[in-house]
Amino acid sequence: MPAVLVIAAHDDWPTDRVIKALTDGGAEVFRMDTSEFPQDLTLAGRIDARRGWAGQLATPHRTVDLADITAVYYRAPNPFDLPAGMSEPEKRFAAAQARAGLGGIITALNCRWVNHPSMMSRAEYKPLQLATARACGLAIPPTLLTNCSDAVRRFVDDLHGNVICKPVASPVLIEDDQLKTVYTHRVSVADIDDLRGIETTAHLFQGWVDKAYEVRLTVVGDRLLAAEVHAGSDTAHTDWRADYASLTYRTTEVPDDVAAGVRSYMRDLGLRFAALDFIVSPDGAWTFLEANPCGQWDWIEHATGLPIAQAIADELQGVPA
Amino acid sequence: MTVDMRDAFPLAPEGGRIPHSTEPPTGPDSRPWILRFARTPDASQATVLPLAVYDPTLQMSVGLFDGPLPFMQTHSPTVPDGNVKNPPPLDEGTKD
Numbered sequence: 001m002p003a004v005l006v007i008a009a010h011d012d013w014p015t016d017r018v019i020k021a022l023t024d025g026g027a028e029v030f031r032m033d034t035s036e037f038p039q040d041l042t043l044a045g046r047i048d049a050r051r052g053w054a055g056q057l058a059t060p061h062r063t064v065d066l067a068d069i070t071a072v073y074y075r076a077p078n079p080f081d082l083p084a085g086m087s088e089p090e091k092r093f094a095a096a097q098a099r100a101g102l103g104g105i106i107t108a109l110n111c112r113w114v115n116h117p118s119m120m121s122r123a124e125y126k127p128l129q130l131a132t133a134r135a136c137g138l139a140i141p142p143t144l145l146t147n148c149s150d151a152v153r154r155f156v157d158d159l160h161g162n163v164i165c166k167p168v169a170s171p172v173l174i175e176d177d178q179l180k181t182v183y184t185h186r187v188s189v190a191d192i193d194d195l196r197g198i199e200t201t202a203h204l205f206q207g208w209v210d211k212a213y214e215v216r217l218t219v220v221g222d223r224l225l226a227a228e229v230h231a232g233s234d235t236a237h238t239d240w241r242a243d244y245a246s247l248t249y250r251t252t253e254v255p256d257d258v259a260a261g262v263r264s265y266m267r268d269l270g271l272r273f274a275a276l277d278f279i280v281s282p283d284g285a286w287t288f289l290e291a292n293p294c295g296q297w298d299w300i301e302h303a304t305g306l307p308i309a310q311a312i313a314d315e316l317q318g319v320p321a
Numbered sequence: 322m323t324v325d326m327r328d329a330f331p332l333a334p335e336g337g338r339i340p341h342s343t344e345p346p347t348g349p350d351s352r353p354w355i356l357r358f359a360r361t362p363d364a365s366q367a368t369v370l371p372l373a374v375y376d377p378t379l380q381m382s383v384g385l386f387d388g389p390l391p392f393m394q395t396h397s398p399t400v401p402d403g404n405v406k407n408p409p410p411l412d413e414g415t416k417d
Contacts (some may be wrong), residue, residue, distance in 0.1 A: 006380075016381035016392035031380040061377040079332045095335075096326075103330030121328040165355055173359070173367070176345040180359040197354035243363070265323055298392075306338075 003028040003056075003068045003315050008075040009035075014309070015075055021313035028063035030057065035078035037102050038094075047103045053105055066315065071112035071316040074120065076294055087314065101181035112118040112272070114220070114315055117291055119270035123293040126168050126204065128269075136264035137257070142207040146292070149195035155205055156192055162208040163187045165236070184239035209287045212239060213250060215278040218265055218297050220311035222321040224259055227304045228252045228280070249303040258286045272315055275279075 004027050015031075022029050034039055036059060045055040045066055054067035070074070080098045082091050093288040109115060115123075122128065130140050144155040145168065156163050166184040171179055185191075186208065218225040228303040232246030240247055258278075266274060275295025279287045301308045314321075346352055353389040369398065373391040383392045 010375035011382060013373075013382060013392040016390065018393070019381050022388075029380060059377065077332055078398050079335050098327055098332050099332075103326070107330055117331055118329045148360075165358075169353060170339075172340050173356075174341050175343075177341075177343045178361055179339065179357075180357045181362050182355055183360040191357075194349070195354060196349040197352050197357070200351060201353045203353070203355055308337050 001028050001128060002070045003030050003064050005064065005072045006031040007034065007077050009070065009078050011280065012075060012162055014296070017075070017298065017309040018073060018312050021309045022316065025317065027313070027317055030062060032057065032059065034102070035081045037080050037098055039081055039083060043102055043105065043184060049096050053108060053111070066109065069109055072106065072112070073107060073312065075314055076084060076118050080241050081124050084291045112273045112318060114312060116270060118294040123269045123271055123274070123291065126290055129291050132135055132265055132268050133261070133288040133291070136261045136268065138261040138265065139285060140288050141209050144205040146204055147199050147202055149198045150196060152195055152203070152205060153192060156187060161189065163205050164208050165203060165205050166201055168204040175311050183242040186238055194248045204290065209279045211279040212236070212280050212282045213279055213280055215286065216272065216300055217254060217262065217276040217278060218295070218308050219262060219274050219276065220262070220308065223307040223311045224254050224313060225251045225308055226254050227300050227306060249300065251304050251306060255286060278300040
């Protein structure tokens, strides 16, 4: 029987919404988290000259045959939970075997993917996002990636001081027993006076783009689900993630040229889902900032009514847009 | 020689998505410059999540008390609440 394989953390509640949409539509679903392997999830896959990968993935509660999997929804699963009693070298060895074995057999499935993990990983890199967006005809802000303070000063001069900085990877850390995050920051003259620490790692600077509002564009297959994000505070005007409470939303349409660029972007990076962030300038021009191949979407659905969970379920089942 | 396969099958890192540390920040010569702008998120905007447990039969979380399923009760984006023992998922990304 055809089945959709869902690989996500058990407490990823937006995935529950996708499961509900799938099962309401009559789909057979097998949900797992990689943390269930190897203790609560068994794998017995076979391949030979006669047929491709087949055999069972099984939990104590249900079973799916690899040959029956027609689609996979892959969303930030957890590390393998290996048996207690292993030494650290044994754990590292076992984790690598699990990744290559379970991960290898799953990624070899020839079916619909939202998203294929290797495509998703590659598409996480902001430099690739910007280069791809540019090649696809989307407007992007001038951007500098550097660990060189002279390059920062030249960039800031070139852009007459209208520059932001933001992390190029995860913005969150826990240090000194405190959780901290780094939002987009408008660079000031005082910031540039002391650039000690630039040389310690890669830093990303971008030209500030005047904005009327921003757009969160959730792309699912051929479906473009766009929401305007209006900032209600100065903090949110610089980075809307810094002040969710001030935000208001409304659905919007994507201009044809932007839609064509976005479809090209998704095709080039092999993605079937992404959450893209755009700035819309007072003159109506759309500027691409980034595209999150595993982005959050549930709050946008709730705020706007955009049917994102249903779109993901439809994409997994091959329902045309 | 083999290449690192983590990017081909990315999982959350060992030790949690945001590893805990009690190490304090270092000085300006060794600390990444952008971390000057790191701040503790506004915990007042965090959402208290309902108590829930994963139901392997339904394949989704269910509340410990009567009421709608947990996914129907919360739609909040991932606003960190400052709890270092139970940090929320990252806003974006698979990350490994």
